[in-house]
Amino acid sequence: MKIEILGSPLPNIPFEERPANCSDVMWRYSKNPIISRHQVRGGNSIFNSAVVPFKDGFAGVFRIDDQGLAMTLHAGFSSDGITWDIREEAIQFKNLYGDCGKYTGGYDPRVVFIEDRYYIVWCNCHNGSTVALGYTFDFQEFFQLPNAFPPFNRNGVLFPEKINGHYALLNRPSDNWHTPYGNIFYAESPDLKFWGMHREVMKTVQGSWQECKIGAGPIPIKTSEGWLLFYHGVVERCNGFVYSFGAALLDLNEPWKVIARGRQYLLSPQMPYECVGDVQNVTFPCAALCDAQTGRIAVYYGCADTVTGLAFCRADEVIDFIRRDSVPYCK
Numbered sequence: 001m002k003i004e005i006l007g008s009p010l011p012n013i014p015f016e017e018r019p020a021n022c023s024d025v026m027w028r029y030s031k032n033p034i035i036s037r038h039q040v041r042g043g044n045s046i047f048n049s050a051v052v053p054f055k056d057g058f059a060g061v062f063r064i065d066d067q068g069l070a071m072t073l074h075a076g077f078s079s080d081g082i083t084w085d086i087r088e089e090a091i092q093f094k095n096l097y098g099d100c101g102k103y104t105g106g107y108d109p110r111v112v113f114i115e116d117r118y119y120i121v122w123c124n125c126h127n128g129s130t131v132a133l134g135y136t137f138d139f140q141e142f143f144q145l146p147n148a149f150p151p152f153n154r155n156g157v158l159f160p161e162k163i164n165g166h167y168a169l170l171n172r173p174s175d176n177w178h179t180p181y182g183n184i185f186y187a188e189s190p191d192l193k194f195w196g197m198h199r200e201v202m203k204t205v206q207g208s209w210q211e212c213k214i215g216a217g218p219i220p221i222k223t224s225e226g227w228l229l230f231y232h233g234v235v236e237r238c239n240g241f242v243y244s245f246g247a248a249l250l251d252l253n254e255p256w257k258v259i260a261r262g263r264q265y266l267l268s269p270q271m272p273y274e275c276v277g278d279v280q281n282v283t284f285p286c287a288a289l290c291d292a293q294t295g296r297i298a299v300y301y302g303c304a305d306t307v308t309g310l311a312f313c314r315a316d317e318v319i320d321f322i323r324r325d326s327v328p329y330c331k
């Protein structure tokens with residue numbers, strides 16, 4: 001049976017065909033990186049950022065670390081998904097719930113359209129890193145909801161629709177710095193304020209690229225086979241962490257159940273802009289655009305905590321790849 005993305009067509013998705021000399025399931029954009037570290041005045045780096053289709057083009061929320069290394073979020077707009085006009089002024093969130101979630105700087109945003117608005121989930125520094133939520137209708141005015149969890153937690157990723165009547169959020173409980181461990185969990189909420197029913201989705205895999213910690217990446221993509229989830233995995237080598245990314249397939253109705261999970265990574269730091277930068281050897285995906293009509297996917301990923309790259313794949317090929325060589329135990 002044909003593997004399909006269940007969603008809307010996106011004929012203007014940024015996409016480049018696989019180069020003739022490449023047999024990889026995922027391949028990089030030939031003009032990477034698409035966003036340079038100095039594209040916005042006063043910036044030190046622009047990476048780990050999220051984009052969505054918006055009006056006739058695209059909009060996004062970008063992580064900029066400034067030259068004092070303060071981490072802030074900035075709106076950006078693009079007509080083709082490749083050339084971005086990113087606002088120099090940081091987003092100011094209108095805080096709707098007082099002490100429950102103040103904006104004190106943010107990083108690693110994800111953006112998703114649900115029902116009538118664009119939700120932003122990011123890592124907030126309020127009393128320690130945790131998962132913050134907010135929304136916008138127009139990428140001009142932004143509102144902040146309560147933090148989903150107390151510190152420490154990161155890599156919050158909302159599903160693009162309610163599951164069994166509830167909002168659903170992948171997350172990664174952690175500690176106060178570069179957690180040397182971490183598994184992906186699932187939480188649900190009736191109203192985006194109260195979160196519970198925590199379930200474990202996936203553990204790390206010893207002796208692999210996903211050995212120390214894993215974290216959900218872009219918004220899961222609904223397919224005929226299950227939710228296609230791209231996620232990053234970290235291994236500690238003798239001179240530091242290496243961040244690669246791969247994919248898993250989660251059950252459509254019970255997404256805490258893993259159907260298949262790639263043993264091999266899809267992309268790992270190999271190009272100079274992924275290996276050299278403020279933090280060496282990091283590829284960190286935070287967004288994916290997909291075209292349901294053709295199965296084409298474009299993944300946006302941070303490179304070496306410095307610049308932003310783009311990589312491409314096809315949903316059916318990724319699903320075949322992770323089914324063919326799956327981690328033997330899924331939990």
Ligand code: BMA
Pocket residue numbers: 048107108178243279282284302305
């Ligand atoms: C993680 C996050 C990411 C970063 C990565 C590598 O813990 O902070 O923002 O890309 O570390 O430094």
